[in-house]
Amino acid sequence: MSALLDIRRIYVEPEAAALPRGREILARFPEAERVEVESHHRIPELYGDETNVDRWVRIKREALVLGVKKSLAARPNGRSADFIAPSTANGCAMACAYCYVPRRKGYSNPITVFANIDKIQGYVQRHVSRQGVKPAPNECDPHAWVYDIGENSDCSLDARISDNVRDLIELFRWLPTAKASFATKHVNRDLLEWDPQGRTRIRFSLMPARDAKLLDIRTSPVAERIAAIDDFVAAGYEVHVNFSPVVVRDGWLEDWAGLLDQLDAGIGAAAKAQLAAEVIFLTHNKDLHEVNLGWHPKAEELLWRPELQQVKRSENGALNVRYRTGDKGRYVAALTGLIAARTPYCRIRYAF
Template identity: 25%
Template sequence: MTTRELDLTTLSPTRLWIPKHVLITRAAADLPHTAEIVRRCELAGVDDIRFLSGNALTGLRGATERETYASAKNTLAVVVAPPSALKPQPIPPSADWRIDLAKGCPAHCQYCYLAGSLQGPPVTRAYANLDDVLDGIRTHAGRGSVTRGTLERGDEGTTFELSCYTDPLGIESVTGSLAAAISRVGAGEFGTDVQLRFTTKFDDVGELVTLDHGRRTRIRFSVNAAEVANRFEGGTARMPARLAALRAVAQAGYRVGLTIAPIMPIPGWREQYGALLDDVAAAVAGIDDLDLTAEIITHRFTPASKEVLLGWYPRTRLEMDEDLRSQKRSKFGGVKYVYPKQTMTEMRGWFTEELERRLPAARLLYWT
């Protein structure tokens, strides 16, 4: 099925984030992409759009941690990406390089990957100097060691991950950054041997399926067992909506993927994750030229992320008990708490076998 044959009326998003407050810094005010963000925000009905006299984001804290969190999650800041954010960074095992369209996420995942890595209130910051951000693709095309030149993933070319510090689809309706990046890469502006990739928990793909993407973008949907998704992934599209969006973009010719994460050994995990894989198989059935990958990531946390998450979600039922975990140290001496070796081995063996049996079209890129 071609893009023209898609019924776009069926692609109305089930979950759409519209900020209550939009703050535009002085440095970002006159940039061309800022005008596009303002246009989209006004179209979405945002009433509070403020141009700041300076570049500092102030007045974000409430009387309590919960008030600060709630206000920040309803705020979009339009800022200029600093020089440190413009230099692509290696991002194994996902991609050759990381480039950031934004920093911060509007969702309410109780295991949030960003907790502990972002400074201050969790405001979503969209980068207005989009040309500078995307120029990293130009300077780093043909370089890298994760996919570029490898036997297993060399057909992907040089890969650029867009979703390390945000969910770019979750904010796309009010930024347009993702559509701009996909269109420019699809048109070959940065060469023909590059590929964008991003992960999302949202389903707002109506605009994306109309783009001339040149099959140079892989859209991966973050999926999980129903119990995990329903309990811990607030403010996101539900699993059936994500799978419907997965089918829609695959029908539109995009390369697609699954980010099965974070895996948790909940009671009945084999049955729940088995049902998930069966649902994915049904969602992609009958699609011509399907290019489907899978990345599987187990749940882990750090002391810093646990402290932040308990401040954001004091009543969470998410298991973060150090006594039930094993320590994993980074080369820089940082500590992560992961599942014990026996649990990891058992889950990895099951997922590897069941992914091949239930979803043979999927190519497993890595497990971590």
């Protein structure tokens, strides 16, 4: 793990350092310098400093932030999950060129871990209890309320730093009306020992290897993700796939056909019987485009395609780009048709 995480400096809120989980995390990295901060949100040398572009990957590898989650809320989602659970972490040590998290945190986004896991667990348990039994099937799940526990981080990687993810997976094991869910690009086989009993859905994100080599920086290789699927199904996880983000370029559909054939050959009957997919075409952002030009301009040759994209201003005023209306519909139809032909057992939960 030293290539991915080599924690040398921990920015820590005093309240977090005093909690049991905070003490555990600090004990895992005894050689790391500790820098006391007032708030995990406000660390000038990490966030909002454009000169950090030159240290983008180094900061991800060497810095860790330890804080307390102040605001606890479960937001309705309705597509990938019924609710977005309060996060136990945000940021990431990986460096996917299309990631939206840097848009919120500035020019660097190392992992921030929240130490008040007991409060987060208590909130989630009460929220699930208030929902009662799910009244009708929807595209999230036919029976259970689905809670995404990793909206702003990668839980498989977070689990290398703390037991927060394990605590949540063990919590959902005993919640018969709900299940946890998270997407990942990191294969962490420690999770195979956690006995989720079908109450956690892992979504392995997949894309053609040619795209992943350029865009999925510091992640587990796509072939390794596919090779892990059968093992996670056998360990009691529900395993889905995210075809995301789908990037349109010359030869894109042929490469997706190759990926689907690779997936079909790489998983067994048990995985195929429960497999479902989310299909998400690329949405990019002007500010992130400018950041990427400072550290990984080659990626922008695929991500920033004005001749194919149209601008849409988001609710927070940011300028996002997505494939042009009309053209995108044809792209979606072409890929979903390909999925139906090459992997007909793979149910498409949604595609956009």
